[in-house]
Amino acid sequence: MQSDGANVQVAMHANGPRFPDLQLDEDIGFQRRCWRVQRVGWFMQLVLMFAALVGFVGPGPLSRTVMNLDDAHIRVSYARFGRYQTPQLLQVRIGARSDKAVVWISANFLADINIERIFPEPNRVEVNHAGATLHFRRSDSTSSMITFHVRPTCPGIIRGRIGTTPDRSTPFWQFVYP
Amino acid sequence: MDSVLRAIAVYAFMLIVFRIGGRRSFAAMTSFDFIFLLIIAEATQQALLGQDLSVTNGLLVVVTLIMIDIGLSLLKVRWPRLELWLDGTSTVILADGRPMKDRMRLARIDEDDILHAARLHHGLERLDQIKYAVLEKSGGITIIPLSHDAR
Numbered sequence: 001m002q003s004d005g006a007n008v009q010v011a012m013h014a015n016g017p018r019f020p021d022l023q024l025d026e027d028i029g030f031q032r033r034c035w036r037v038q039r040v041g042w043f044m045q046l047v048l049m050f051a052a053l054v055g056f057v058g059p060g061p062l063s064r065t066v067m068n069l070d071d072a073h074i075r076v077s078y079a080r081f082g083r084y085q086t087p088q089l090l091q092v093r094i095g096a097r098s099d100k101a102v103v104w105i106s107a108n109f110l111a112d113i114n115i116e117r118i119f120p121e122p123n124r125v126e127v128n129h130a131g132a133t134l135h136f137r138r139s140d141s142t143s144s145m146i147t148f149h150v151r152p153t154c155p156g157i158i159r160g161r162i163g164t165t166p167d168r169s170t171p172f173w174q175f176v177y178p
Numbered sequence: 179m180d181s182v183l184r185a186i187a188v189y190a191f192m193l194i195v196f197r198i199g200g201r202r203s204f205a206a207m208t209s210f211d212f213i214f215l216l217i218i219a220e221a222t223q224q225a226l227l228g229q230d231l232s233v234t235n236g237l238l239v240v241v242t243l244i245m246i247d248i249g250l251s252l253l254k255v256r257w258p259r260l261e262l263w264l265d266g267t268s269t270v271i272l273a274d275g276r277p278m279k280d281r282m283r284l285a286r287i288d289e290d291d292i293l294h295a296a297r298l299h300h301g302l303e304r305l306d307q308i309k310y311a312v313l314e315k316s317g318g319i320t321i322i323p324l325s326h327d328a329r
Contacts, residue, residue: 019270022310022322027267028281034266035284041198085229178187 057177058083069163069170073097076162082176084155087116090148092162094136101136101144102164109160112176117149130166152176180228181235185242188225193264200286200317265315272311275324285313295319 018026048057055063063081068074073095082088094101107130122134138144152158155178163169207215226239254261271281272292282288292311296302300323310322 019273019310022270022312024268024270024312026270027262028269030262031267031269031281032284038198038200041194045195045198 055079056081058086059088065172067162067170067172069168074103074164076170076172078172078174080174082152082158082174084152084176084178087149087151090150092146092148094144094146096141096143100164101138101146102133103136103146104131104133104161104163104165104169106131106161106166106169109158109162112152112154112158112160113150114153115148115150119147119149131161133165181230181238182242184226184228185239186246188222189243189246192222197264197266268315269313270310271313271319272305272308274310275306275308277305277311281313287313287319292319292321296321296323 051057053060055061058081059079060081063079065078065080067076069076075093075095076090077093078090079088092103094103110132118134120136123137124135126133126135134146136144136146152174155176158174158176159171160173161169161171227235250260250264254264269281269285271278271285271287277289277292289305292308293302293305295311295318296305296308300321302308302321302323307324308321309324312320312322314320
């Protein structure tokens with residue numbers, strides 16, 4: 001019998017003491033199980049908060065991904081974990097030793113995102129079934145940073161390839177939370 | 179489709195979070211608790227509407243939420259066990275003037291909460307004037323005072 005400090009005449013019940021003069025549909029066994037589940041739920045919420053802080057549920061340290069392409073002349077950085085219809089950045093740094101400022105992005109990635117802005121704006125864009133090639137003007141031979149402001153248009157895993165040409169591209173993926 | 183799915187997802191999530199949060203989280207509301215509730219409502223607004231601010235989307239979301247609520251209430255009538263899972267059960271936390279410490283600790287209630295309810299509804303002064311104190315499904319505490327002779 002569980003001692004709850006009650007000093008009443010009670011009838012024993014499989015779920016604990018009952019109160020015969022109180023017409024109450026109490027199920028203390030179920031309630032105790034609920035309290036246990038609640039505490040597990042609190043722990044899971046804490047884990048979720050921590051996961052968000054470290055970037056597992058969106059932008060953050062864990063989410064930041066850097067790819068070195070084309071013999072490290074091009075560096076692409078983006079968030080591995082994004083959120084549906086939430087703005088994010090995809091940055092392409094073209095090294096000083098790269099002979100031209102060209103970025104090719106595959107069509108399957110372009111289909112799942114909405115490019116809202118590109119800074120600097122491309123000089124010329126060529127599009128075909130495989131993807132889009134963006135040409136940028138270079139004023140000198142220093143490294144250049146190109147920033148794409150994008151917004152995922154569907155949840156789930158988004159795949160694509162990025163590089164200077166389709167043949168010199170690297171696959172990448174991103175998970176977009178709903 | 180998006181509107182209905184968002185409404186279902188947000189309703190289900192809020193149901194789970196509030197169930198996990200426990201009954202006392204929102205029953206004994208102070209001014210801060212009220213503001214906190216408004217902030218939660220504001221946080222869910224964007225999740226419900228997304229980028230679509232049309233009247234149609236707003237109406238669809240409202241209709242979906244109401245239909246879910248009605249549907250659950252009908253299901254609860256059909257299956258009492260579901261009502262138990264969704265709404266919980268009333269719990270006696272004090273009997274014959276003696277608090278049931280174990281239950282109170284798990285429910286995150288202290289004697290002050292019981293005394294507050296006793297003063298508020300019955301003008302009672304002490305715990306030993308209470309026959310039963312019950313933590314209801316709503317999170318409120320109902321007091322059954324001892325009869326005048328017993329006091």
